Amino acid sequence: MEPDAPVSTQVSYAKVEAAARATGLIVMGAQHPRMSKAKQLNGGTLILLGTAAAFWDTFETSPEWTDGLRHPIDRWSTRVVQGLAQDFTATAYFPFGGPPYTPFIDWALKSGRTFTSPVGALVQDTVGMLISFRGALHFEQEFDIPQPSGVSPCTDCPAPCATACPVEALNAQSFYDVDNCHAYLNTPAGQTCLTEGCATRLACPVSAGAGRSQAQTAHHMRAFHPS
Secondary structure (H helix, E strand, O other): OOOOOOEOOOOOHHHHHHHHHHHOEEEEEEEOHHHHOOOOOOOOEEEEEEEOOOHHHHHOOOHHHHOOOOOHHHHHHHHHHHHHHHHHOOEEEOOOOOOOOOOHHHHHHOOOOEEEOOOOOEEEOOOEOOOOEEEEEEEOOEOOOOOOOOOOOOOOOOOOHHHHOOOOOEEOOOEEOHHHHHHHHOOOOOHHHHHHOOHHHHHOHHHHHHOOOHHHHHHHHHHHOOO
16 A cells, blocks of 8 residues: 555455455455546545356346346346445445446556456456446545556467457457447357357456356346347
């Protein structure tokens, strides 16, 4: 932590991390905004939360999943992250619900744990390209946080992501051709991506660290490309 920063005795990174894991979330980045110059924030401590490998099993038993209403993951995230914020006297932020949208990409990139991949999509140091930010907690206090390596997992990677897309919708030149992606998903061959997940994101070696179930991946793909 930076010298002379005020340290809270009421909350710690370890406590927040443990509480998040108990809900099916993991800490995917942390920073002191006064040092990182994070957009929208001036001080305190910011912790980014995303889905853990245990998330889907927890989520499938939740009222948000079983009630059959729209946007179940967003509604689950709102309830759970707001609950954590209340427990720790923090402010909850979410990557959905705009416009205006909270600057999650800026926060992620300034955490030192998320980077831009060769195809333009974000890549994180533990879950690769299977990133699913579900919220963030901002604390008024500054407290100790782990120092990230700041080294992108893409640095020494042969970049299988750059050639994995069957129709080059995600590529190193034009980055993301959304129309081409949707068109492919409408074909019989594209059904594999819908049920098993985006070939580009799965090609990232670090994505295996997400431990994501095929059911979760298929849900995200259906949300991206409704039938």
